[in-house]
Amino acid sequence: MSQTAKLLYTARTHTAGGRQDGMSRSSDGRLDVRLSPPGVVGIGTNPEQLFAAGWSACFEGAMELAARKKKIVLPRKCAIDAEIDLVLDEDAYSLRARLNVSLPGLDREIARGLIDEAHQTCPYSKAVRGNIDVTVALI
Numbered sequence: 001m002s003q004t005a006k007l008l009y010t011a012r013t014h015t016a017g018g019r020q021d022g023m024s025r026s027s028d029g030r031l032d033v034r035l036s037p038p039g040v041v042g043i044g045t046n047p048e049q050l051f052a053a054g055w056s057a058c059f060e061g062a063m064e065l066a067a068r069k070k071k072i073v074l075p076r077k078c079a080i081d082a083e084i085d086l087v088l089d090e091d092a093y094s095l096r097a098r099l100n101v102s103l104p105g106l107d108r109e110i111a112r113g114l115i116d117e118a119h120q121t122c123p124y125s126k127a128v129r130g131n132i133d134v135t136v137a138l139i
Helices: 047-069 108-121 123-128
Strands: 013-016 023-026 032-034 079-089 092-102 133-138
Touching: 047 079, 047 092, 047 108, 047 123, 108 123, 108 133, 123 133
Parallel strands: 092 133
Antiparallel strands: 013 023, 023 032, 079 092
């Protein structure tokens, strides 16, 4: 990080119990979730769902910034369906991701440009780049 970098925010959570009947709470109390393994019946969410929600929200914000720079108004019904796969391959776990972006009414070439720019600037996209298989599609 450069000397001119400015810290904007630090998220703080406390998690206990992990995937098996765990819980996670944010320091400000706004997040308070029970955790459970993916694919099982019961209450609670899982880390993959939380990651999908966070990434898709951040990605939409990055698209908004890209659109504003180009003086483009994003469609009101803009949406992102994020899919995060938990994969087991030869006793090693990894993730795989798909972001399916809907920008109804926007020219496909313009929409693709906004998506590509967002994928370059979104902090979540930067964090996983080169680490997991990611597909970003305009639907």
